[in-house]
Amino acid sequence: MAFLPPWACILVGCFSVALAEVSSLSDLYPPLWMDSPGQFSGYRVENGKYIIDPWVYPERLGMYKILLSQTARYFEKFAPGNEQNLLWGLPLQHGWQYSTGRLADPSQRTDCGYESGNHLCISVDSWWADMNYFLSALPFLAAVDSGIMGISPDQVMLLPPPKIQTRFCLTVATCQSSFPVLMRKWNAFYQHLKLPSSSFEDLLKYLWDAHASTLEDLHKTFDDRLEYYSQPEAYFGKSWSCAVGYIAVVRLPTNLTLTHDFQKSLPPRMLVNGDRAPVISDFTELQNAVLFGLNLLHEVDNSTGSLSLAIWKILMRTQAARKLVLEFLKVILENYNPTLFGND
């Protein structure tokens, strides 16, 4: 490009930067996002009801995709391209579970979820998959109930897993009768989303309240699923769900870029016996440090009987304090990986 005048270089440069940004935005989407149904017409219809099988990865992901597209209009005022949509946190987390093998059958009695077998299958024996069910089905069905999805509550039904069906709810009506408080909290989030007067901070508050309450209510329901895992993986699962309680208090703005960057610090594969953070050789320094920190946080929380969480809530009562913690978190993430925050 040496023969181009300097002003042309600047133009060409600007152009390629803009392109790089556009192409990298879709790089941040969860795996198979483009291949999953983004509207109800992508699903089967029986007796006037859309039938969704949430035990197949692209179908569960499709529920999120509809949710993200139906809520996009409410986030337009905060940033273009749906990038600031706070619901991105949910499908990105599910994508991380998928790509790290956490949705596969941990008992290895079936080929569900394995690369060599039925790789799109989501196993009901996976603790991660069961916990995520309630962070996909409830937000999705509550959105239908709130009226933002454009269908009526009796027009959609989820299929049950092959076993322990009674632990799951499948429709708006049955989820409301089994989990009335949680459904109300998710619905409250959508009601605030619809209000033009809601601030970003308000939305964060309602979203994290619903999210943290969902995990809190369920945190013991699937403990029997943890038996199938190695000790470090089971411990990490517990640590992670505990940590989300603390993250909820800070109200992490789970937009597309931030969630993506944050997830790079989580274990990129299932933990096996002998994995001891912070010295796992195939993990990055940041992944080692974060895993070590999450386990430590869990120990502190457990040994203080969650008094540490109560104190954390008091400390984080003001927006200024929460902002300070988020800034601190960003500095740590950037320090370990200078390409973070939109530059890669």
Ligand SMILES: *[C@@H]1O[C@H](CO)[C@@H](O)[C@H](O)[C@H]1NC(C)=O
């Ligand atoms: C996502 O959130 C982070 C942290 O608040 C912020 O720095 C970033 O600008 C947000 N992204 C968009 C696209 O608004």
Ligand SMILES: *[C@@H]1O[C@H](CO)[C@@H](O)[C@H](O)[C@H]1NC(C)=O
């Ligand atoms: C939590 O605390 C109890 C007793 O205080 C202890 O028996 C248990 O092992 C602890 N669990 C973890 C994961 O540290």
